[in-house]
Amino acid sequence: MIQIRGLTKRYGEVLAVDDLSFDVEPGKVTGFLGPNGAGKSTTMRMVLGLDRPSAGQALVNGRPFASYAEPLREVGALLDPGSVHPGRTGRNHLRVAARTNGLPERRVEEVIEQVGLGSAARRRIKGYSLGMRQRLGIAAALLADPRVLLFDEPINGLDLDGVRWIRELLRRLADEGRTVLVSSHLMSEMQQTADRLVVIGRGRLIADATTEDLLAGLGRRQVRVRSSQPEPLLRRLREHGLTVQRLDADELQVEDSTAEEVGELAHVLRIPLHHLSDVAQSLEEAFIELTGDSVEYHGRSTESVEATTEVAP
Numbered sequence: 001m002i003q004i005r006g007l008t009k010r011y012g013e014v015l016a017v018d019d020l021s022f023d024v025e026p027g028k029v030t031g032f033l034g035p036n037g038a039g040k041s042t043t044m045r046m047v048l049g050l051d052r053p054s055a056g057q058a059l060v061n062g063r064p065f066a067s068y069a070e071p072l073r074e075v076g077a078l079l080d081p082g083s084v085h086p087g088r089t090g091r092n093h094l095r096v097a098a099r100t101n102g103l104p105e106r107r108v109e110e111v112i113e114q115v116g117l118g119s120a121a122r123r124r125i126k127g128y129s130l131g132m133r134q135r136l137g138i139a140a141a142l143l144a145d146p147r148v149l150l151f152d153e154p155i156n157g158l159d160l161d162g163v164r165w166i167r168e169l170l171r172r173l174a175d176e177g178r179t180v181l182v183s184s185h186l187m188s189e190m191q192q193t194a195d196r197l198v199v200i201g202r203g204r205l206i207a208d209a210t211t212e213d214l215l216a217g218l219g220r221r222q223v224r225v226r227s228s229q230p231e232p233l234l235r236r237l238r239e240h241g242l243t244v245q246r247l248d249a250d251e252l253q254v255e256d257s258t259a260e261e262v263g264e265l266a267h268v269l270r271i272p273l274h275h276l277s278d279v280a281q282s283l284e285e286a287f288i289e290l291t292g293d294s295v296e297y298h299g300r301s302t303e304s305v306e307a308t309t310e311v312a313p
């Protein structure tokens with residue numbers, strides 16, 4: 001269980017995380033969603049004690065991460081798969097990590113097996129593909145068999161097989177009763193992976209709900225309708241208080257309505273319809289709408305954002 005309470009992080013002028021509160025429950029995959037620069041990595045770093053909060057706190061199983069004598073047995077994390085010694089083999093990298101943390105050597109072979117690194121474990125990391133690096137980073141996170149796992153953008157840049165593999169792994173880890181927090185800036189990835197979604201923008205909480213509820217609430221209801229008499233239909237729909245756009249000579253789009261409503265109105269007017277359908281808004285569109293303000297903000301402050309990220313260790 002992770003409990004985030006009033007968590008705030010200020011880097012000079014930049015308020016990276018702004019009074020954030022939410023829980024990450026065991027036995028579930030929780031997606032941590034937000035556009036670039038929303039504050040996901042900073043939040044994860046504070047959970048891991050790598051950054052000190054300006055205010056508030058992050059508790060892991062009831063205590064701050066740093067208060068654990070053996071914190072890696074409590075939390076495993078994939079933060080930056082690039083930060084490994086390129087000249088080492090994958091197996092050596094894991095051996096060093098195991099030794100440093102007082103873990104038995106057999107765990108190295110177990111996690112190599114678990115992440116399917118196989119024979120690649122004998123090769124130097126500099127020759128690894130992005131997918132292999134991600135697997136190695138995940139192997140390192142699993143090494144101490146922790147109950148809580150944080151993955152920062154684990155799906156980034158992976159091919160379809162890699163994405164599927166990560167999805168299945170996250171599911172398995174959650175089914176084992178672990179607490180799994182996984183960040184992404186893409187709604188489409190998270191909707192298939194996460195049971196719960198925590199959405200942030202500009203460091204602030206935008207939504208915290210089950211994936212199902214969030215998606216149901218996001219979907220705008222639109223209707224497309226074609227008719228040989230679009231003019232009277234358009235007039236009647238507008239008189240009825242609906243927002244209608246003309247898409248084509250004979251096609252209209254009606255906002256916040258249903259096919260039944262539009263169909264019944266047309267029937268009363270005896271206007272023949274050639275096509276009538278509900279249109280689902282794409283989830284990516286819905287997500288962009290949800291986080292729209294924060295993306296605009298990020299766009300305006302690109303210069304300062306780039307300048308400040310360089311300071312990140």
Ligand SMILES: Nc1ncnc2c1ncn2[C@@H]1O[C@H](COP(=O)(O)OP(=O)(O)OP(=O)(O)O)[C@@H](O)[C@H]1O
Nearest residue numbers: 011016036037038039040041042305308309311312
């Ligand atoms: N060490 C730092 N010094 C100064 N500013 C920082 C530092 N780390 C992060 N920031 C700023 O804090 C904000 C949040 O960044 P963060 O990396 O947490 O966002 P993110 O949601 O993880 O984004 P991304 O998806 O791009 O990784 C950004 O404006 C970023 O520039």
